[in-house]
Amino acid sequence: MSIKVLTPGLLTSIQDLGRYGYQKFGVIVSGAMDSYSLRLANILVGNAEGEGALEISLMGPSVQMEEDIILAITGGNLSPTIDGKPVPMWRPVYVTKGSILKFGACRAGCRCYLAVAGGYDIPLVMNSASTYLRAGIGGFQGRGLEVGDVLPIKELSEQSLRLLEKLVKKIGLDPFIATAWYIGSRHIPKDPQHVTIRVVEGRQFEYFTAASQKDLLNSPFQVTTQSDRMGYRLSGPTINLVKPLEMISEAVALGTVQVPPDGNPIILLADRQSVGGYPKIAQVATVDVATVAQTKPNGKIWFERISLDQAEELYCAREKTIQELAIAIGFKII
């Protein structure tokens, strides 16, 4: 079982939840920019949450099913279609052999995730299926997909097989059939010019001027086009230190907002370095990293400060939601 890449799109790569345990050796974590959408895509098709999926950014690929496939597309709305018919997102879809899945205009969000039941059959590197593009490791041959690539698919899990049984009965003559149930997508920003991102104070917050602290939390910051999987470079009011700071490099995390000498903050994302020497003014709450990832270049971000306790509560609430969804989907498939 496999799918074939007819056109690769702008940047399509296999990502899972990241390569953990090796940062101390300088190995970058990478992984899905919007891990929430990735996890749900896997749950929808009956995979383990952390299975590798295709991360598709801004302009999608066209792929052909070489067998009947169950897939799910989550994340931003990149207008997926088969034979010109829109493919419903956020739910399992049974697609027949030979069908070609295409993507079109980016209507909401910025990137989407294409999970297939069974998962992509690629060798793991340091326990992860994620592609780290700069080092050329992991994923499909360490790179983004290209024309002619064939992605083999592993065997279906028991959960996936049950889902298959349910869907195959309804298929008829259509190229694809979807379930009548789906997951909501509230974290995808509705207005790209007004995206609110919740942050906790960074380790060096106090070293910044009062005016800059205020600016960070009261002005919009535009995501520049020099933004990528490593980080989003923002432009807005310049953020200034009270006085120059000689810092020893220390650990940075997913969502760390660091400020280089030019005063333009950078939100560190999936392909970030393991340590950094720039002062850190804020830390994006884990639950909102996915929202950052779904903001396109030229979108505008407004930072809202919350406490660490609140950030933890949001995190726990979201984990609970994911668990509940997994259970609910399990019942649907019985």
Add this chain to the structure above:
Amino acid sequence: MLTFNEIKEIINMVNQSNIQHFELNHEVTHIVIDKNSLSAAKKENIIPQTADNVDVLSTLSAEGQEKQVSAINLQDDQVNNVYKIVSPTVGTFYSAPEPEADTFVKIGQQVNASQVVCVLEAMKLFNEVPAGVNGTIMEVLFKDGEFVEYGDTLFLVKLA
């Protein structure tokens, strides 16, 4: 304030007795039960008419939830032409795919059998409800955010 269970008991008791008309005022709760136009055994044949023929029961549960039960008149010539879209699950009713989006359907709109008329949210999953018949939407019986039981009538459709 009466609890949901107390109200449920009152309805059952009146239903099982010979009382034809019952009214109760208790603090913020006002209950009116009228049996003259309602035959309990023939619930399946009940078709709504215009607004002024409808006697509406309104109850408030302890949590402040509203639950509407309609007592309606039967009109012979309308019986066979109206189809009830019935809920396939318990859940929360939403008339639109997203909070600020347009509703799936409007009153007076023609629908076909596979067209989605609403979604019901249960355990964080959204379930699309298709019309099931070709026809015109006559009435929407629930509001956004209201809780729906299995088998509740959601929409009335005038058959094509």
